Amino acid sequence: MMMDIRPIRTEADHEWALKEIERYFDVEPTPGSPEGDRFDVLATLIEAYERQHFPIEAPEPAAVLRFYMDQNGLGQTDLAQVLGSRPRASEILAGRRDLSLTMISAIRAAWGIPADLLVPHRVAA
Structure with a gap:
């Protein structure tokens, strides 16, 4: 054939x-x-x-966190426990603050989310 x-x-x-x-x-x-x-x-x-x-852009880290939290019945308080700060958790989820390498490491260790999903994927202008 x-x-x-x-x-x-x-x-x-x-x-x-x-x-x-x-x-x-x-x-x-x-x-x-x-x-x-x-x-x-x-x-x-x-x-x-x-x-x-039809490129698919990588999601923003805050969206990844919100999705993971929603799928696992977790709330902002749970993220605050991982990060050690409720205000910081609020800023992260609102997209007002990027995750630091320390925060990414803590989230990866606690929840198993791959680090590459937690790094901002902004393209330089």
Whole structure:
């Protein structure tokens, strides 16, 4: 079987690739087989196109903390206990203060949140 794959340059190409890969969702092909190779190539092309055309920005650390706290039934008091300061916890959650390396380390140790999610991802202008 010839591998009928083409670059994804347009939205129409993207739609075509999504339709092509969709058939593999119910029964994923065997890795290393011709169909498995086709699946891998399509997935790689789709991922590259979507990364370029539909980028997802990393969340701000305060949003990461609020999400984690919400998912785990924690409140500002719990964050204050980790940071050692209720006013500081309030400033962090409101986005008025960045986390210091000491705070990031304390949160990672207490709650297991990866440090890279707690570092601000601002782009220099």
